[in-house]
Amino acid sequence: MTDPQMLARDFAKHGFVGPLRAISEAEAASAAEELRAELRDDNYSAHARRNRHFDLPSVRKAATAEALIETVRAVYSGQLLLWRSHVFTGRPGRGLGWHSDRFTTLLADAEDHLTAHLALTDAPADNCMKVIPGSHLWSEEKRQTAGFHLIEKTAGTGYGTPYYQRMSDTPAPHAIPLKPGEFFLFHPATLHASVDRLGDNSNRNPFVSFAKRTAKSVVSRFEGKGLIADPPRLAIGLRFCDPRNTIAREAFDEMSGRGTSPVMVAGSTCPEFAVDWR
Secondary structure, X not given: OOOHHHHHHHHHHHOEEEEEEOOOHHHHHHHHHHHHHHHHHOOOOOOOOEOOOOOOHHHHHHHOOHHHHHHHHHHOOOOEEEEEEEEEEEXXXXXXOOEOOOOOOOEOOOOOEEEEEEEOOOEOXXXXXXXXXXXXXXXXXXXXXXXXXXXXXXXXXXOOOOEEEEOXXXXXXXXXXXXXXXXXXXXXXXXXXXXXXXXXXXXXXXXXXXXXXXXXXXXXXXXXXXXXXXXXXXXXXXXXXXXXXXXXXXXHHOOOOOOOOOEXXXXXXXXXXXXXXX
């Protein structure tokens, strides 16, 4: 593993570290194959992509890989509870716009956690995550000045993750291409996206926003039915927090039906609602 002090220093300064290797490319391919089979069975639905970190053996192995957990511990001082995960699929030009992972409706302290983005397939420069280095240190006023305009309807609703429209071409995003089995960590307030829609105001229009969501749902169903090819990019976002951070009941509701749960991966105290994988 890279020097822990250097990792902690870089994370504090830039709001992210990586790419780093968690598992081998062969292990990533095995996890991708198992996960794709599950996603196809449920037509790539949002429910199928939520919280798959413990019910599929190859995905659990990837999520609890020693290299990944030790890197998280280098930059995060609390005990580690893997409280949530989400599977991401992607094609060039399709994905999530600029946002931060402050789950204000799910966590009592929306900035006392972090995310590991683990690639299970190749994530090339034209189909990968992008971040704004140092943006985790910005105030809302600074974000506005830098050209990131808050979409008001996203703040405090749903999962509470605020979305932004990027209206200026500076600062330039930093792309993070990943090979299968590589990951990067990022702070919850770090601005990131899988698609850079510079100057796009369409998400402020509720009708256009609804049309986008409907189109995405239709494409997912076609993928699940095998009518179009699987998305080329497959990754999983792993959310870690200290178990002392109060987690809303709604975060656990989406885990029902698959036998998965929050998982303790480091620390001395496992809360009653979690499983200690060790």
